[in-house]
Amino acid sequence: MWPYLLLVLVALLIIKLINVCLFWSKRGLPYESWPRHFYRLLWLFNTRVISEVIRDDVKKYGTIYGTYRGLTPSLMVADAEIAKEVLIKQFGSFFGRTFEFSTGDALWDNTLTHLPYDQWKAVRTVMGYTFTSSKIKGMIPKFDKVAKRYGNTIAAVAKSNHNEIDLKKLFYNYSMDSIVAVSFGIDLDCLNDPDNDFVKYGTQILRPGLSLILAFTFPSIIRYLPFAHFPPKGATKFFGNIGKHILAEKKKNLDEVIKNGTADILDLHLIAQKENADNYITDEVLASQAFLFFIGGIETSAITLQLCTYFLATNPEVQDRVYDEVKHIMGERTEVHYDDVQKMKLLEACLLESLRIVPITFSIDRIATEDTEVAGIAIKKGMIVEFPIAFLHHDPKYFPEPDKFIPERFLKDEQVVSETSAFLTFGDGPKSCIGRRLALILIQVLIADILLKVRFDKCSKTPVPLQLRPGFNFTDIFLMPLILRLTPRQEVMR
Known part of the structure; x- marks a missing residue:
């Protein structure tokens, strides 16, 4: 038989x-x-x-x-x-995407990117409410608090005898602290606790390996392969449990949070849940969206910070202009406000140009x-x-002189313009990245704080040109460490 x-x-x-x-x-x-x-x-x-x-x-x-x-x-x-x-x-x-496959893991399968159309539409509407300008404005103080912590740390490195450094770890920890603060309302402080559970399990999810390769190439069968565990069960169990616990606690204090205007992403999801009678918006679904923002934002934000500081260091005349922009907007103030970030057009254009040259x-x-x-x-x-x-x-038909760092290509009439069909870092259409604006602001707040304290310069250890690592990499994409020299701003001669 x-x-x-x-x-x-x-x-x-x-x-x-x-x-x-x-x-x-x-x-x-x-x-x-x-x-x-x-x-x-x-x-x-x-x-x-x-x-x-x-x-x-x-x-x-x-x-x-x-x-x-x-x-x-x-x-x-x-x-x-x-x-x-x-x-x-x-x-x-064309509603589907190859990475939208069922794994049998509820936390993963209930993220926005994996939901069937009707449920996707309902949840996307709720998440759109979360990422409006007024809601993002309320999250800026959380970003600024974390940015000050890391900006001061980087300024201290610049004043030390070890001022040639790969900022990868610091940028990863900043992204972790910031995103967990606005997603879950938790102050992690990865600087003093770099081995916490969020770091431990967060680094497992998109780690290069056989499971990730199979998930990318044979997504429909990944759940049936006993030797390929994607996503890692330990990681989703941790985030699922922490999401349920935090949601239960937040429900007890939701009215006070609304009154104080200190809502994070999960708070805003709960508010939308109360106002929406749709059965699609369950606690399980809400926990999955916080998880999605976490896994979608940590690595990408850290890599973008590395890219932008690298290109500022290797294009000092652009860095000088960005510094002048930030200094002019901030004056003698140190606390970054939402309106400040909105005015930092050249800085935002530098982020977009960095992601054009090296899309993640x-x-x-x-x-x-x-x-x-x-x-x-x-x-x-x-x-x-x-x-x-x-x-x-890198097609000159869409981006002339594509290998050059020219942030002005994203500026028109003093406004940032990235709505071109050829710039696809954040996708396009109804399924484009919903957290794009928040992610860019998270990055701008830190770079603005650092630039007021430190100048980035290339040194003998800086890889020029930039080289990428072969293979399936969504995390460790650089072949060589992006080591830069940090100089205290008061020592900079222009």
Whole structure:
């Protein structure tokens, strides 16, 4: 009996592989063969920077070509206008994303990015209420308090004999402290307690390894693989328990928090829950959204801080102008207000330009939820359409002199302009990053505080040009430490 079943399974697998291998050959498009894709997955993606592999493929096959994500056909499109069509105009036909897979873990599966459409719409509305300007304004004091702690620490390093430093750990801890403060209402203080449970479990979730690679390439089967635990069970258990406990405590004091205007993200979610009779907004769902903001914000904020300070150090004339902007806005004040951050246009443009040159992820994708057509190409339900972010960000058609750090490309009439279909760091359309504005403010508050105290300079240990680490990396993306020299501001001669 069992030998026959095994034979049938092997036969079905062979038929599946044959169909996969022949898929693009029937559609008249240039394409990457599945055997080459499999080789690339096993070897190239672990020995080369993935965005560079994709860049070479675009040069070889053209701006529209067929490839695969695991066993699923994927249409790679290096065209910003088509990206806009898929992400915005055809949003209803491309609701899914490859990373939106069921794991069987309630905390993960209830995050906004994984919810079915009706529930997603309800929860997205609630979260939109959380990230309005008036609500973000109330969170600025929390950011500023943490930023002062880290700004003073970095200023002390600048005055020491060890002022050439990789700021990675400090920036990671700042992001952790800030995001936990506004998400859960907890003052972590990672400077004095760097091994707390939030750090311990938070670093596990997107750690490079086999589980993350399989989750990215074969998302539909990850939950059935006993050797691949994604997300890590210990981490989701910790965050699930802490979320439930904090929600229970917050409900007891919600009226007082509303009265004092000291609400954090979970408080605001609870307020929206009270005002919304929709059964979709359960405590379990709310805990998942705080978890989502945590995992989506920690690493990305820390990396963006590293990138921006690196580019300011290697472009000193830009750093001087950003310092002048911050100094002019702040005057003799030390406490950063919401209106101050809103005026720091050049600083924000520097953040966006840093993320243009080095986007944190190499591509963005959508899964067709119905049969449709893109650029005259028939797209079947379940197929993937993928856009290579790094290639688009370095295409001179969209960004002239793409290898140069030119923050002014994001400024127009003294306003920050990033609503271009070719800039995809935060995605685009209804499923773009909902916490984008809050994340940028978190970063601006710290850089503004540091610049008033310290100047960033490159030194003999600073890697120029910047080099990225090969393989699947969403956390440790730099090949070499970004070591910078810190100089106390009062010692700077201009």
